[in-house]
Amino acid sequence: xxxxxxxxxxxxxxxxxxxxxxxxxxxxLRRKQNRLDLLGLIIVxxxxxxxxxxxxxxxxxxxxxxxxxxxxxWLSLFFWAIFLWWQLFPIIAAGFGISFDFRTxxxxxxxxxAFYVIGLAYGLADFTGLAAVCWIVSIILGxxxxxxxxxxxxxxxxxxxxxxxxxxxxxLGSWLERMLARRRSRELFFAVFILLMxxxxxxxxxxxxxxxxxxxxxxxxLPYFAYFPASLAGSGVGxxxxxxxxxxxxAVAGIACYAxxxxxxLWLRFAAQYRGEELSQAPAPERTLxxxxxxxxxxxxxxxxxxxxxxxxxxxxxYLLRNGFAALLLLLPPILVFALxxxxxxxxxxxAASGTSPELVFPGLMAYIILILMAPAYNSFAYENxxxxxxxxxxxxxxxxxxxxxxxxxxxxxxxxxxxxxxxYYRVGLPSAPIFTATLAAIVFxxxxxxxxxxxxSLSFPRKLAxxxxxxxxxxxxxxxxxxxxxxxxxxxSSLVLALGRWTGDRWLPAKAFALLAAAAFGGYIAxxxxxxxxxxxxxxxxxxxxxx
Amino acid sequence: xTDLAIVTEKLTRRFGALTAVDNVxxxxxxxxxxxxxxxxxxxxxxxxxxLTGLLAPTSGRMxxxxxxxxxxTVEVKRQIGVVPEGMGLFERLTGAxxxxxxxxxxxxxxxxxxxxxxxxxxxxxxxxxxxxMIADYSHGMQKKLALAAAVIHGPRILFLDEPFEGVxxxxxxxxxxxxxxxxxxxxxxxxxxxxxxxxxxxxxxxxIIHQGRLVAQGSIEELRAGIAGSEGGKTTLEQIFxxxxxxxxxxxxxxxxxxxxx
Numbered sequence: 159x160x161x162x163x164x165x166x167x168x169x170x171x172x173x174x175x176x177x178x179x180x181x182x183x184x185x186x187l188r189r190k191q192n193r194l195d196l197l198g199l200i201i202v203x204x205x206x207x208x209x210x211x212x213x214x215x216x217x218x219x220x221x222x223x224x225x226x227x228x229x230x231x232w233l234s235l236f237f238w239a240i241f242l243w244w245q246l247f248p249i250i251a252a253g254f255g256i257s258f259d260f261r262t263x264x265x266x267x268x269x270x271x272a273f274y275v276i277g278l279a280y281g282l283a284d285f286t287g288l289a290a291v292c293w294i295v296s297i298i299l300g301x302x303x304x305x306x307x308x309x310x311x312x313x314x315x316x317x318x319x320x321x322x323x324x325x326x327x328x329x330l331g332s333w334l335e336r337m338l339a340r341r342r343s344r345e346l347f348f349a350v351f352i353l354l355m356x357x358x359x360x361x362x363x364x365x366x367x368x369x370x371x372x373x374x375x376x377x378x379x380l381p382y383f384a385y386f387p388a389s390l391a392g393s394g395v396g397x398x399x400x401x402x403x404x405x406x407x408x409a410v411a412g413i414a415c416y417a418x419x420x421x422x423x424l425w426l427r428f429a430a431q432y433r434g435e436e437l438s439q440a441p442a443p444e445r446t447l448x449x450x451x452x453x454x455x456x457x458x459x460x461x462x463x464x465x466x467x468x469x470x471x472x473x474x475x476x477y478l479l480r481n482g483f484a485a486l487l488l489l490l491p492p493i494l495v496f497a498l499x500x501x502x503x504x505x506x507x508x509x510a511a512s513g514t515s516p517e518l519v520f521p522g523l524m525a526y527i528i529l530i531l532m533a534p535a536y537n538s539f540a541y542e543n544x545x546x547x548x549x550x551x552x553x554x555x556x557x558x559x560x561x562x563x564x565x566x567x568x569x570x571x572x573x574x575x576x577x578x579x580x581x582x583y584y585r586v587g588l589p590s591a592p593i594f595t596a597t598l599a600a601i602v603f604x605x606x607x608x609x610x611x612x613x614x615x616s617l618s619f620p621r622k623l624a625x626x627x628x629x630x631x632x633x634x635x636x637x638x639x640x641x642x643x644x645x646x647x648x649x650x651x652s653s654l655v656l657a658l659g660r661w662t663g664d665r666w667l668p669a670k671a672f673a674l675l676a677a678a679a680f681g682g683y684i685a686x687x688x689x690x691x692x693x694x695x696x697x698x699x700x701x702x703x704x705x706x707x
Numbered sequence: 708x709t710d711l712a713i714v715t716e717k718l719t720r721r722f723g724a725l726t727a728v729d730n731v732x733x734x735x736x737x738x739x740x741x742x743x744x745x746x747x748x749x750x751x752x753x754x755x756x757x758l759t760g761l762l763a764p765t766s767g768r769m770x771x772x773x774x775x776x777x778x779x780t781v782e783v784k785r786q787i788g789v790v791p792e793g794m795g796l797f798e799r800l801t802g803a804x805x806x807x808x809x810x811x812x813x814x815x816x817x818x819x820x821x822x823x824x825x826x827x828x829x830x831x832x833x834x835x836x837x838x839x840m841i842a843d844y845s846h847g848m849q850k851k852l853a854l855a856a857a858v859i860h861g862p863r864i865l866f867l868d869e870p871f872e873g874v875x876x877x878x879x880x881x882x883x884x885x886x887x888x889x890x891x892x893x894x895x896x897x898x899x900x901x902x903x904x905x906x907x908x909x910x911x912x913x914x915i916i917h918q919g920r921l922v923a924q925g926s927i928e929e930l931r932a933g934i935a936g937s938e939g940g941k942t943t944l945e946q947i948f949x950x951x952x953x954x955x956x957x958x959x960x961x962x963x964x965x966x967x968x969x
Contacts, residue, residue, distance in 0.1 A: 461817075469811035472804075473797060480799050480840075545797035551759050552812040553785035625799055699762055706793050
């Protein structure tokens with residue numbers, strides 16, 4: 159029996175896993191659904207690739223200019239931008255990540271070394287990592303084009319910077335997952351977020367009152383940033399370009415220390431996982447959930463809805479509140495909006511941007527919130543798992559399920575929009591009545607218009623997502639593409655209507671047009687429910703198969 | 708004439724070139740405890756999925772409680788309960804929340820749902836963990852909950868796909884008693900199981916499906932009588948099953964020598 163137990167080297171194991179990934183992809187393409195998914199992913203990747211390539215050109219030109227003009231240390235700015243992108247974007251756009259959870263490899267005799275290397279490699283294999291690496295390569299090429307002697311130093315700096323970023327991103331993601339999997343830490347995390355949201359509002363008045371003293375603080379604080387990896391990377395390249403190799407060596411050593419430190423922490427984190435810790439299946443503590451059934455006996459708050467729709471609404475709300483990552487994503491838009499409002503307020507206080515006007519900012523912010531909040535609706539069965547079968551065994555029409563899900567979606571949007579409108583009114587002021595009315599009507603039009611398309615997309619391109627996980631998640635490529643197309647279409651129509659208003663000089667024209675469009679979208683939505691009920695019946699096998707697998 | 712709870716006529720389901728269920732004509736009388744048997748991949752789950760509305764047949768007809776399934780889908784579903792393959796649970800709800808959800812989905816009023824939820828949780832011995840999420844239940848607890856959800860609306864036909872898999876002996880005993888009482892009250896139970904002893908003990912009638920075709924159907928006594936060359940003693944269901952499926956299926960009866968295993 160023991161004759162099979164031949165030790166397998168790290169490289170061989172990594173190679174085997176690469177082969178496994180290829181085989182999984184290859185076999186998955188036998189299904190039409192997966193082929194469509196891949197097609198969607200390729201199209202979305204092409205669009206994202208355009209953005210990445212655009213930034214690549216900018217960084218190439220910028221790096222070349224900095225080096226040729228003797229300002230090599232200014233490359234720190236680029237490294238800071240890449241650092242922020244690498245650490246923050248994965249949280250916002252985890253849906254573009256990879257769909258294979260490398261922790262499933264634990265059942266094989268994978269050595270810890272291979273497990274660690276594969277874990278790091280997966281940090282490089284997502285959109286964020288690939289884009290960042292492309293940009294770093296552009297900086298290297300730009301700098302080398304201006305001064306070929308810099309190629310080796312900047313390459314060394316870049317490699318260490320990449321290792322540091324991958325390790326930190328994997329570590330943060332891993333801890334975030336672990337934290338959001340537990341109720342107490344999740345609540346604490348959300349409390350901090352809400353405090354942050356409130357405190358962002360105080361930055362404006364604070365700077366307004368203490369702006370001068372803050373201004374004098376800034377030069378004293380900025381030098382400390384020099385000790386962070388992004389600054390070290392820039393200063394290291396700068397030192398190398400001036401022939402100060404001692405400083406260069408110090409900078410490289412500094413980045414290496416960061417890489418080793420975070421790589422070590424990640425080593426400990428992965429070691430815990432390697433020993434069998436399952437991050438996202440933290441036990442639901444006995445004290446975590448109040449007995450909601452008992453509480454319901456006092457009053458049925460959803461009595462106005464049919465029992466089936468109300469049941470779906472309750473289930474959706476519970477799932478949302480218990481899915482830490484999804485809930486976090488819902489908190490992000492208002493936070494960013496508050497931050498933007500504060501920025502706008504700051505500009506107004508300083509008089510630097512006298513053109514900042516609620517007439518433009520208000521519709522823009524509302525469009526942004528809808529863009530973010532509508533995205534999950536395009537794969538709304540993602541977390542149902544085998545439970546989706548209940549929808550088909552229960553004596554109901556599928557329209558009830560869609561209505562329940564859409565009700566929760568719309569309620570969330572309304573709540574967040576209301577919060578943002580109140581904050582906007584408080585900090586900036588409302589736009590004129592025609593713009594305000596037109597924006598509200600446009601919101602109804604775009605939300606209701608998208609709901610019908612999103613329902614269709616959810617039934618057509620379902621993809622199972624793991625509850626509460628940050629890593630190893632990827633939305634259906636086609637669903638992302640449909641969402642993208644629908645949003646471009648609806649926002650395109652909206653822009654056209656706004657342009658028409660400006661062209662005719664009739665300030666109330668957009669409001670009237672959007673009201674008409676909203677009514678049409680609403681009619682279309684109601685009409686679509688029955689059609690989608692029949693469609694769900696046709697698609698149920700694929701839906702169940704995709705979610706129960 | 709006896710009331711028929713389940714009738715299928717030439718029920719067929721194809722997946723591309725594969726015919727998973729081939730012209731199956733089932734007859735299950737109301738109040739029967741019917742065991743549906745077959746080797747792996749024979750078409751049991753496909754049949755049960757079609758009978759519960761999870762899968763559309765390629766051709767053929769299904770009648771449940773005298774109603775045509777395709778034209779009275781909602782009415783039929785209202786009167787059946789299902790423990791599907793994989794149990795179909797929403798794992799991020801608590802047991803009580805899930806039962807409440809299912810009760811409301813079947814149109815029970817609020818008070819009745821609450822009362823039955825509580826009773827079922829106590830009966831299934833799940834009431835002591837009211838705040839745990841289903842994801843944290845053991846497999847056996849999940850099975851019990853799935854069964855509780857299947858009966859909360861008082862169905863007239865109960866479809867159970869491997870209901871005793873992973874359930875401990877104590878709970879299994881209670882479940883069997885419950886199912887026995889349900890059939891005594893006229894509920895029809897249609898179950899699939901790989902444990903032939905359980906089927907033999909519980910079911911009065913069985914159907915055996917093999918390679919998509921219904922190869923035997925009737926009471927266990929009828930099947931027993933139909934087995935040629937049965938030994939003098941009482942033939943077990945396992946022997947009946949093997950005699951119908953084992954040899955005809957062309958499965959390997961001899962274990963190939965796997966020399967490297969020893």
